[in-house]
Amino acid sequence: MKQLKGIFPALLTPFGKDGKINEKALEELIEMNIKKGVDGFYVSGSTAEAFLLSEEERKSLYSMVKQIVGDRKTLIAHIGAVSTEQAAEYAKVAEQEGYDAISSVAPFYYKFSLDEIKQYYFDIVDRVNLPMIVYNIPAFSGVSMGADTLGEFLRDDRFLGVKHTSNDFFALNNCKRMFPDKIIYNGYDEMMLAGLSMGADGGIGSTYNFMAEKFVKLYQEFQAGNLSAAQHIQDEVNVIIQALAKVGVMQGEKAILCEMGLDFGGCRKPFAPLTAENHRYLMDTVLPLLG
Numbered sequence: 001m002k003q004l005k006g007i008f009p010a011l012l013t014p015f016g017k018d019g020k021i022n023e024k025a026l027e028e029l030i031e032m033n034i035k036k037g038v039d040g041f042y043v044s045g046s047t048a049e050a051f052l053l054s055e056e057e058r059k060s061l062y063s064m065v066k067q068i069v070g071d072r073k074t075l076i077a078h079i080g081a082v083s084t085e086q087a088a089e090y091a092k093v094a095e096q097e098g099y100d101a102i103s104s105v106a107p108f109y110y111k112f113s114l115d116e117i118k119q120y121y122f123d124i125v126d127r128v129n130l131p132m133i134v135y136n137i138p139a140f141s142g143v144s145m146g147a148d149t150l151g152e153f154l155r156d157d158r159f160l161g162v163k164h165t166s167n168d169f170f171a172l173n174n175c176k177r178m179f180p181d182k183i184i185y186n187g188y189d190e191m192m193l194a195g196l197s198m199g200a201d202g203g204i205g206s207t208y209n210f211m212a213e214k215f216v217k218l219y220q221e222f223q224a225g226n227l228s229a230a231q232h233i234q235d236e237v238n239v240i241i242q243a244l245a246k247v248g249v250m251q252g253e254k255a256i257l258c259e260m261g262l263d264f265g266g267c268r269k270p271f272a273p274l275t276a277e278n279h280r281y282l283m284d285t286v287l288p289l290l291g
C-alpha cells in the first residue's frame, strides 16, 4: 500500500475552449503539485465538478490521471453517484485503472434512509477489490454521518477511512480514537489545523490545487509540534479562502491557476463565470500572498 497520510489535492478539472477536458492543463497541474511534495490525489470529487461531467468524461478522467501519475503517488478515485449501479461501475473502472482506493459521497437527493445509505456502501465494496474512504460532506449531500454511523463502516476491513468535510470535529476525534488504524482526512482546508489537532492524518482539499506548498508546510510544522508556525500558515491561507468563498471557490481557484499560467478555463454551467470586479478583488487579495 502506498502512502495514505498527508496532503492530497482534490483535483480541479480544466476545460478547454471547446468545452472538453483539457488534458495538457491537467498534466501541468499534476506535475506542479508533485514537485510541491503532495502525497497523492483525489480524483473526480466535488472539486472536479464530478456531477457536471458525463459518464464517459468521468471514466476518462480516471484514466487520464492514472496515465499522468503512474505509480508515483497514491490515487483515490471518488466514484460517488446517486445510483448504486452507477457508482459500482465507476469503482470497477478505478480498479481496472490501478487506483489505490475508492471514495464515495453518500447517495443524495432522494433522502435515502440510513439503512439504504449503508447498503449502498456495502454493495460497492462487495463488488470491487479496493478499500473505501467514506466521504462525509453533510453541507452538500444533506446526509450527516456521525461517529456511530461512520464506525459501522470503519469496523469493516474493507473501509480504509473517512474524508471528513464537516466541522463536527468531535465526530472526527471519536472515529480516530475508536479506530486509530484508520485514515481520517480533514476536508475543510480553512480548518485544517483544527482537524489535525483532533486526530486527522492529513487532508484532501481543493485549495491545495494552487497552494499545496502551504499545506505541505502546515502539516510538517504540526507534526514537528510547531503549533504557532502551523497557525501562522493557517491564518495566511484563510485570507485566501475567505476571498475565494466570496467569489465562488472553484471559479476562483481556476482563475488563480490561469493567472499562474495554466490554461484552466472556467467552471461548467450552471456555475457562472467570475465578474470582472470579483476577479480583480480576488487577484488583489490573493496574488501578494502566493510566492
Ligand code: MN9
Binding pocket: 010, 045, 046, 047, 140, 165, 187, 188, 189, 190, 204, 205, 206, 207, 241, 249
Ligand atoms: O474537498 C473541499 N470541499 C468542497 C474538499 O469543495 C465542497 C474543500 O477543499 C473546500 O473547497 C475548501 C473551501 O471551503 O475547504
